[in-house]
Amino acid sequence: MIDIFDSFYKGKKVLVTGHTGFKGSWLSIWLHELGAEVIGIGLDPYSEKDNFVLSNIGKKIKADIRADICNGEKMKQIFAEYQPEIVFHLAAQPLVRLSYEQPVETYQTNVMGTINIMEAIRATKSVKIGVMITTDKCYDNKEQLKGYVETDPFGGYDPYSSSKGACEIAIQSWRRSFFNPKDYGNTHNVSLASVRAGNVIGGGDWAKDRIIPDCIRALETTKVIDIRSPKAIRPWEHVLEPLSGYMLLAQKMWDSPTEYCEGWNFGPEADSVLTVWNVASAIIDNFGFGKLKDVSDPNALHEANLLMLNIEKAKTRLGWKPRLNAKQCAVLTSDWYKRYKTENVYDLCLEEINKFIG
Numbered sequence: 567m568i569d570i571f572d573s574f575y576k577g578k579k580v581l582v583t584g585h586t587g588f589k590g591s592w593l594s595i596w597l598h599e600l601g602a603e604v605i606g607i608g609l610d611p612y613s614e615k616d617n618f619v620l621s622n623i624g625k626k627i628k629a630d631i632r633a634d635i636c637n638g639e640k641m642k643q644i645f646a647e648y649q650p651e652i653v654f655h656l657a658a659q660p661l662v663r664l665s666y667e668q669p670v671e672t673y674q675t676n677v678m679g680t681i682n683i684m685e686a687i688r689a690t691k692s693v694k695i696g697v698m699i700t701t702d703k704c705y706d707n708k709e710q711l712k713g714y715v716e717t718d719p720f721g722g723y724d725p726y727s728s729s730k731g732a733c734e735i736a737i738q739s740w741r742r743s744f745f746n747p748k749d750y751g752n753t754h755n756v757s758l759a760s761v762r763a764g765n766v767i768g769g770g771d772w773a774k775d776r777i778i779p780d781c782i783r784a785l786e787t788t789k790v791i792d793i794r795s796p797k798a799i800r801p802w803e804h805v806l807e808p809l810s811g812y813m814l815l816a817q818k819m820w821d822s823p824t825e826y827c828e829g830w831n832f833g834p835e836a837d838s839v840l841t842v843w844n845v846a847s848a849i850i851d852n853f854g855f856g857k858l859k860d861v862s863d864p865n866a867l868h869e870a871n872l873l874m875l876n877i878e879k880a881k882t883r884l885g886w887k888p889r890l891n892a893k894q895c896a897v898l899t900s901d902w903y904k905r906y907k908t909e910n911v912y913d914l915c916l917e918e919i920n921k922f923i924g
């Protein structure tokens with residue numbers, strides 16, 4: 567595999583929370599291939615069809631730890647035992663609709679879980695970099711056409727979005743109070759950033775009420791695909807896009823710890839800002855069959871209709887940019903779901919990472 571990070575991750579001790587999930591499994595595979603010692607903390611995978619399970623990445627990494635991030639003391643113990651240098655914090659309850667059913671648990675995991683990870687970072691001297699994953703939904707969404715910039719106010723309508731807005735406020739506070747760049751090298755040695763991606767799609771996601779898993783479940787059982795919010799516009803991107811941004815950011819932070827410890831958007835180019843209907847159509851085009859049905863309900867739970875990210879900062883200051891257009895993103899995503907039943911999924915993921923890089 568071509569190493570676009572110039573051997574930076576080779577031999578580094580990298581702790582990934584949420585490694586059993588959709589994005590975390592891809593990140594663990596990529597880091598493992600680059601020679602990192604990956605320590606994963608997460609709950610059990612949701613299903614036997616998850617990318618984490620099928621790729622067998624849990625057996626390849628240095629440590630596959632099942633633990634709850636709500637247990638702050640346990641987090642400190644794990645950090646003390648494994649002495650990570652870089653932390654990618656992805657573990658979360660990431661679903662908007664589930665957050666209406668479980669608002670307290672969503673806040674506990676997302677807000678207190680994030681605080682527990684920052685406290686574990688604070689207690690563990692080996693940690694130099696913390697990349698905290700929030701979301702595009704952390705911004706106070708005014709349903710505007712303009713993409714949000716990193717300095718826009720945080721907010722969130724539903725419990726998931728607002729919990730991530732609250733995470734951002736906590737991250738900002740911990741950075742000011744304990745990891746302040748002006749005190750770097752004196753009172754601490756930590757560079758802490760937060761990162762906000764758009765609507766991430768890719769192979770191995772089976773989450774409830776997400777458009778791609780909904781499409782695939784229907785296609786596999788030859789059912790019509792129900793589209794709840796056909797006109798909603800989201801910043802769609804392949805999972806490898808934001809992951810490449812998080813990894814590049816951590817590399818930059820390692821070299822210049824006080825220069826990059828802030829918030830970063832890693833969204834798609836404007837041509838990938840499509841409606842839910844467009845994205846589902848792209849998936850059925852790639853499968854060559856399937857039917858969509860508009861089941862929008864005016865009384866449904868509130869979900870954002872229009873949400874876009876401005877990515878100029880990551881482009882100009884990090885030299886990062888999306889590699890795939892919307893069509894390539896749909897092809898790569900469909901490909902995984904067409905092939906996972908018959909092929910070695912770890913190799914399939916590597917092939918997709920290579921295609922993405924190439």
Ligand SMILES: NC(=O)c1ccc[n+]([C@@H]2O[C@H](COP(=O)([O-])OP(=O)(O)OC[C@H]3O[C@@H](n4cnc5c(N)ncnc54)[C@H](O)[C@@H]3O)[C@@H](O)[C@H]2O)c1
Pocket residue numbers: 583584585586587588589590607608609610611633634635636655656657658659660675679699700701702762763764765766767773
């Ligand atoms: N998928 C997207 O479209 C998207 C977009 C923007 C941001 N994000 C963010 O990226 C991160 C990963 O999202 P994902 O789509 O991979 O989600 P996912 O649900 O597939 O994975 C979540 C991971 O967190 C772990 N986890 C959940 N609760 C935990 C707890 N209490 N203790 C320990 N581990 C716990 C799960 O075991 C799993 O490994 C989340 O922080 C999410 O908010 C996702």
